[in-house]
Amino acid sequence: MRFTVNEKGCWNFDGPLDKAGYGKVSLKEKSFRAHRLIAHVCIKPLMSDTEFVAHKCDNPRCINPDHLFITSPLGNMQDRDAKGRGARGSKSPLAKLSEKDIHVIRGLYAGGKSYSKIAAGYPQISVGCIQAIVTRRTWKHVP
Ligand SMILES: [Zn+2]
Known part of the structure; x- marks a missing residue:
């Protein structure tokens, strides 16, 4: 694979890019993402399809x-959130709660319910999640 090193130390792939801007490599009539091939070779040879x-x-x-x-x-989703772009909140396919739920959860806590009492009403998430929501470690973008 040919690439050009830029001032940040990035190896910019020299070749066709796909719609998302990833380098494309064709091998045996199949097309692969260049950075993924590199990761296969250099980081983790036995990567599963669920790993990004x-x-x-x-x-x-x-x-x-x-x-x-x-x-x-x-992890990829959280990384995107941390960088302030991509899917966030209930638009994320992995979101288990809606923004309305967040208001309800914070309201319940403000009304004196314990984290575990609130969590009992939301079997899909943990007590830790409830705590993170109430203390605004997560869902920060919901006022
Ligand atoms: Zn880079």
């Missing part, structure tokens, strides 16, 4: 193995 290769540098064209890390789909 994400960029620390946020540059989809970059194939520097030092800038790549393996993550689960959920």
